[in-house]
Amino acid sequence: MIRPVRSEIEAAGHLGHVYASRRAPVAGDPDTALRDPAVVLVHGIGVSHRYLRRLHGALAESVDTYSIDLPGFGATPRPDHTLPVADHASYILGAMEQLGVLDFVLVGHSMGAQFAIEAARQQPERIPYVVLMGPVVDSKRRTVAQQALALGRDSLFFESPSSNALVFSDYIRCGPSWYLKNLRVMMEYPTEQRIAEVAAPVLVVRGANDPVASADWCRRLAERATGRLAEIPGTGHVVQHNRSAEVAEAILSFAGLPGRATGAARQEFKA
Template sequence: MIGPATSALRSAETRPVRDLPLHDLPGFTHRWADAGGVRLHAVEGGPHTGPAVVLLAGFPQTWWAWRKVMPALADRFHVIAVDLPGQGHSERPEGSYDTHTIAAHVHGAVKALGVPTYWLVAHDVGAWVAFSLALDFGNHLHGVALLDAGIPGITLPEAVPLDPEKAWKTWHFAFHLVPDLPEALLAGRETEYVGWFLRAKALSPDTFDDTEIGHYAAAVAADGGLRAALAYYRYAAESARRNHEALSRQQLNVPVLGISGSHGSIPDMAASLSPWAGDVTGVVVPDAGHFIPDEQPAAVAAAVADFIAGSR
């Protein structure tokens, strides 16, 4: 259930996105951290003495995508869900949204929260950022789990398929690249657009109710959120270029877990990631589409906990 905001940390001066309602999760606290001139929002809980697990969500969601996973992890881990720049209650900066630039902001925010080393778990666009973060800041990571994501230059197909049975999963990559047209068509219709993604890409269309869809749509609509969401796609080619530039020097040097949904977008994340890392394992979560943390949160929490236990 979405509830009112109650944390003392949430002054209007602290919050970059002041007109967006702030939602609570019992046992967790809202935080903000400055990183490279960008203020990011994080939600933190669990024992600070436990291993730190940082969670990143993707399009068209916010940290709230992890709300069902976070309590299951917080009994033994220090859990921090971070809104990416432009997402949720984080600042929507101008400038580059290539994933290496964004990764530096995310890592800086985690460090500012007093967490020098951590496990990283990320979905969709969050996984784009996590892959680049692992390349640039791998010495600060214990491991990274990546959930159902077409990562630019890595697991993303080179071309959008034209087969109707496949095209509906990736058509938006090309649409989001078109200058100005998405903004003209989507402004004021964020609920319809966000609702299509959440209902079409989940295995069950009942996974998300109208309240959840409204929550995510409001975040996209607020204070430059749509511009920022599109920017991740518009900088995807630069993200891919910088990924391969980094990979020309070294592979990922941390343990990697690829988590796929049985009915998701990338059938085998582990196989797609294996050319780029030396230590890759995989899990396929049954009865799940693209939005695995919402659809099968217990399975995701268990996979993450097992990954951490097996890699320590």
């Protein structure tokens, strides 16, 4: 893996962190200036880039890869007010523009799927492909109690010790007050309506055992986006940590990017 380099970037009036793994240019290669689009990874509520590290590493073997810690998450300064989904999307777009990354495949996990949808709506010309991993919030389960129950089931029965350790240690760092403020934002965002306004092709990825992003919900989102659904067997909500190789393959194949293919994830594609 190309070791990520952290940059502290202020964009859209807020401060966040971007972790970049860029491939070195090949001397004398005329295609260096015509690189494939980069892949940008965005975390969900309460967490950070840390649970994206395995996926970041798998993707960085083939393409320029960036992971973002949004303002108020991970080790970034907390804004003086809760940001709506649109503001996080503006941060993603502004931060990547400052890094000179003008077009990219945008990948969001959980609440990060909402940020990805919104960024693709704001500047569709910059985002040729959108990938939503374990997207929220299921329109048939729109209460906090239902979401909490699903998350509890996931952590107890379908996650690995390492994924639980990453997620819950980040939750502690986030703190209950900031988490709950952002939870309200997450619950109010109409994912199923906004996804229909995304012009780019959309891939929805879920762990086959994920109780948070159900098969029915993910299938409905894919249909509204005229997208595709990929189910990764043997894992739950934090699919990108527990099955990083399969998820990386699904993303690269979907976006037509170079990479090593095993065929495991591709067999899971559904129209």
